[in-house]
Amino acid sequence: MLELQSVGKSFTAKENVVQALDDISFRVAEGEVLGIVGKSGAGKSTLLRLLSLHERPDSGSIQMLDESVDNNLSQAKARELIQQTAVVFQGFSLLYNCSVIDNVALPLKLRGVDRDTRLEKAKQLLSFVGLQDKADSYPITLSGGEAQRVSIARALISDPKIIFLDEPTSALDSKTMQEILDLLKKVHRSYRLTMVIVSHQIDVIRYMCDRAVLLEQGRLKKIGAVNALSHFQVDHLNELWVDADA
Numbered sequence: 551m552l553e554l555q556s557v558g559k560s561f562t563a564k565e566n567v568v569q570a571l572d573d574i575s576f577r578v579a580e581g582e583v584l585g586i587v588g589k590s591g592a593g594k595s596t597l598l599r600l601l602s603l604h605e606r607p608d609s610g611s612i613q614m615l616d617e618s619v620d621n622n623l624s625q626a627k628a629r630e631l632i633q634q635t636a637v638v639f640q641g642f643s644l645l646y647n648c649s650v651i652d653n654v655a656l657p658l659k660l661r662g663v664d665r666d667t668r669l670e671k672a673k674q675l676l677s678f679v680g681l682q683d684k685a686d687s688y689p690i691t692l693s694g695g696e697a698q699r700v701s702i703a704r705a706l707i708s709d710p711k712i713i714f715l716d717e718p719t720s721a722l723d724s725k726t727m728q729e730i731l732d733l734l735k736k737v738h739r740s741y742r743l744t745m746v747i748v749s750h751q752i753d754v755i756r757y758m759c760d761r762a763v764l765l766e767q768g769r770l771k772k773i774g775a776v777n778a779l780s781h782f783q784v785d786h787l788n789e790l791w792v793d794a795d796a
């Protein structure tokens with residue numbers, strides 16, 4: 551489904567080179583829910599941008615849905631791959647001048663799907679995420695949890711095979727966080743998607759994921775089953791994570 555081989559990525563800022571990721575290799579199986587954890591600056595978001603094809607690695611290779619993602623990948627092929635994925639962000643990324651239903655339908659609009667078809671599908675998805683009554687509301691009137699439900703519905707509308715989630719609950723209080731996690735579990739159960747979740751909240755990773763990758767200063771420190779994570783503090787994660795099969 552998704553495989554990285556010795557992936558590296560660096561950035562140059564004010565003449566300093568930052569090695570954001572170095573020699574990262576792992577595989578995500580079809581239908582798996584994989585977590586990415588690590589302290590601030592460990593390289594989690596960079597890794598998610600590479601996996602979601604929003605950036606290319608400097609070195610190594612990425613294999614996605616049986617395609618090699620490298621600098622020879624045509625724009626058209628890259629677009630085709632990106633269209634089989636979706637990203638859910640911490641900040642929801644909704645268009646504030648569009649109604650909720652138009653936000654959900656947007657990916658289909660961008661693909662030229664006719665209005666009736668896309669609104670019908672958006673309506674079904676709003677019902678799936680429990681927001682059927684909010685179709686004509688505007689994002690400004692939504693709570694954080696509702697806004698995240700809208701962005702999850704929007705992610706699902708193009709029938710992606712993989713969903714990438716970047717800190718999907720860190721802007722939410724604990725009750726709302728649990729509701730969103732339960733919705734994401736329902737998404738996984740209903741759609742049998744592959745999911746990759748970046749979070750600094752270890753309890754989120756434990757609740758959602760089969761396995762997790764621990765990054766430390768751009769390197770893959772560990773990969774293993776989340777039931778081998780015995781505590782919730784990311785600061786001590788490395789010491790607390792019992793070695794598990796990769």
Ligand SMILES: Nc1ncnc2c1ncn2[C@@H]1O[C@H](COP(=O)(O)OP(=O)(O)OP(=O)(O)O)[C@@H](O)[C@H]1O
Binds near residue numbers: 563594595596
């Ligand atoms: N566009 C960029 N230009 C320069 N440096 C960057 C860029 N993107 C990331 N970095 C650097 O790469 C490193 C990894 O950043 P990244 O955002 O991936 O970490 P993170 O684990 O997601 O952190 P956080 O949890 O704080 O979001 C950091 O040192 C960061 O400053």
